[in-house]
Amino acid sequence: MFEGDIFVSYGQMMIENPAAWDVDYDAEHSFAGQVNGLCGAGMPERLWMFTGLHTGWVRLTVEHHDTSPALDQQWEEIVEAPFTPTGAPLQLMGLMANEAYPLLLPASVPLRVR
DSSP states (O other): OEEEEEEEBTTEEEEEOGGGOOTTOSHHHHTTTOOOSSEEEEETTEEEEEOSOSSEEEEEEEOOOSSOOOOOTTOSOOOOEEEOOOSSOEEEEETTOSOOEEEOOOTTOOEEEO
């Protein structure tokens, strides 16, 4: 679905529906009710993700699998979070980035984001 570099500021990137943006669109609301600090899925149509890099380019791959892929033990931390896209156009972007990349995710299908 996507493979490339994303420019992040303050270590943050997100998947969002730009039409649904509102004043509550922040990390605090995205991580509400969750215990992990890497992937906030507490708001519909939004995923807020933190990286280890403060500012710069981060390599990212977005894949869709019909079954859960095996855990890759090379990573220090692995987080899974639930996410159900509503069918609205979603985009991938870094915080304060000038570029956004469209993501075509299946509508109304519960997903697990890792």
